[in-house]
Amino acid sequence: MDYDLIVIGSGPGGYVAAIRASQLGLKTAIVEKESLGGICLNWGCIPTKALLKSAQVFEYINHAADYGLKVSGGEVDFESVIKRSRGVADGMSKGVQFLMKKNKIEVLMGTGKLKSKGTVQVTGADGATKDYTAKHIILATGGRSRELPNIKQDGVKVIGYRQAMNLPKQPKSMIVVGSGAIGIEFAYFYNALGTKVTVVEFMDNVVPLEDEEVSKALNRILKKQGIDIMTSSNVESVDSTGDTCKVKVKTAASVVDLEAEIVLSAVGISTNLEGIGLEENGVKTDKGKVVVDDFYRTNVEGVYAIGDIVKGQALAHVASAEGIICVEKIAGQNPEPLNYNNIPGCTYCSPEIASVGYTEKAAKEAGYDIKVGKFPYSASGKASAAGAKDGFVKVIFDAKYGEFLGAHMIGFNVTELIAEVVTARKLETTGHEIIKSVHPHPTMSEAVMEAAAEAYGECIHL
Incomplete structure (x- = not known):
């Protein structure tokens, strides 16, 4: 065997699992097709918080008089806001590179696939493939922006979260579809910088997974901030062929026509299960998730899965906890199963x-x-x-x-x-x-x- 453990995917589940495995004495490699740190560090948790901080600082400037301070001339340099966010993300990704070297984890750049029991095939950017063997293989391939058939993303005017944090210019108007954490954070960010934002939510309340009192309080505050909120509403169609997007929204009472420069689809994530060798190797899945036990073992011996592709909340800190539990079990320790009813959820709007x-x-x-x-x-x-x-x-x-x-x-x-x-x-x-x-x-x-x-x-x- 080339390694004791190969981890496919270097997000907060994968890279944390690899580091813990190395600490426990396992010879470890990690496969990554793009940037170390995965979506969280590069296109999710970290860069969005940098954007939100810029929005918060701009709000402080605009409300400086409330604190007895006189400030004039504050304006948004959207390109610089985006540049700062990307710089924060790049710095964090370099930090993961350092941690890989420190813990003697070999980084295999390319797209990883479970070729057979104990074998991972890595396809490089040039299309060349190479096989690596390991006694244990952890799948940590994460998720991507979920796409609905009636909201087809073109990456330009109808976008997902990834494009939302890297737009070339600030839009004058935006419709955000979905009011979970991703949707609400971007709604707050763009509204704070001066974009006219409308949020469309299918359920009766924004942030529908939260306690009802919290949802209603946030609804009032967002409206006070100038965001239009449409709950119990469903986007029927998006026409992006013109200069702007024309959106038909069905409400409880009627069908409303909306128009905006950008439509952001924030209706959850889809798991990255395609092309990683699950079907060929008989790894069981159910409703878009890999079936695992309390220690993230699949039905195939030596193959494990963690993070967004398994049961539980699709959160970075959940993936990290799962990765640690998984490798501690592999290393012969006796970790306690994760209590999914004691997982904190956070939304970083203001x-x-x-x-x-x-x-x-x-x-x-x-x-x-x-x-x-x-x-x-x-x-x-x-x-x-x-x-x-x-x-x-x-x-x-x-x-x-x-x-x-x-x-x-x-x-x-x-x-x-x-x-x-x-x-x-x-x-x-x-x-x-x-x-x-x-x-x-x-x-x-x-x-x-x-x-x-x-x-x-x-x-x-x-």
Whole structure:
């Protein structure tokens, strides 16, 4: 065997798995067809946050008077905003290159395919192929922008997330189809820079996977920011043959004609399962996902799968956790299976959204008798000082045992607060233990303690 382990795909699942494998003494190689770090580092999580920071800074400039400051002459240099984002992504990708060298992981550039049990075929950019052998092979090929038949992407006027972060010029108008994390983040970014944005969402609420109170709060805030929101609406057709895109949207009441320079399709992702040797080698799939057990073993011995192509949330931190669990099991350790009900979800619009565990509705449907506490940012001293009074922290506990069932947050910096709840739930912390854990003042994090206290009728500042 050439290697103990070959990983196909170097996204946050693949490269993390490779590093952990190397740490555990496995001779490891990783296959990547484009850029180390995959979509997340190059075209997803990282560059989008750089774009969002530029939008946030521009908003600060425009609202400097709210902080007692006089600033004039602020304007958007769209090309420079995009250039900064690409620079951040390139720097992160180079960081992964360094980590590969540091951990003595061989990088095989090209398109990887499971040729047979224990063999990976790598096709280079020049079309030449070479076979490599390994006792263990992890498939971590990720996903891409999902394309609907009625919203055909041409990459120019009808685009996916990848083109949305690299447009040659700022559009005057944009229709965003889908209001999950990707759609909402881009809607916020472009609206903040001055593009007229309309969001079309099929479900009844924006960010439909979130707690209903969070969804409704975000809806109000986005409308206040100037974004048009159309919920319970479906895009029937897109005509991009003219200078602009003409979009027919079916609402509950009628069919509405919209027009915009750009249509961004943000209706989820499709898994990259094609051409990686699954069918030829009898690897089982179901509904576009590779079937795996709790340790990411497929039905074929020595073949594993992690990340977007398997069960669970299609999130970078989920893929990383899966990769670590997978290789620790391969190396003979005894890792604990991942608890998919304790995975934090974050949306980086402004205000941010963060959540983990049961929503209030899901907790009730699961049969829990619950205690719910909510603390508004308007009552937080730190939030008032920061000029960020929109939002709240909502926590849900089991009334009988005090189990921390879930938390749902909307507000400034809440994506940094949610880890406290994830850790608390992992440690089976109760509501009273949160209340009695002294939180520093003044901080946004106090809102978690205050919300817990409110659930038990002990809140001081409400």
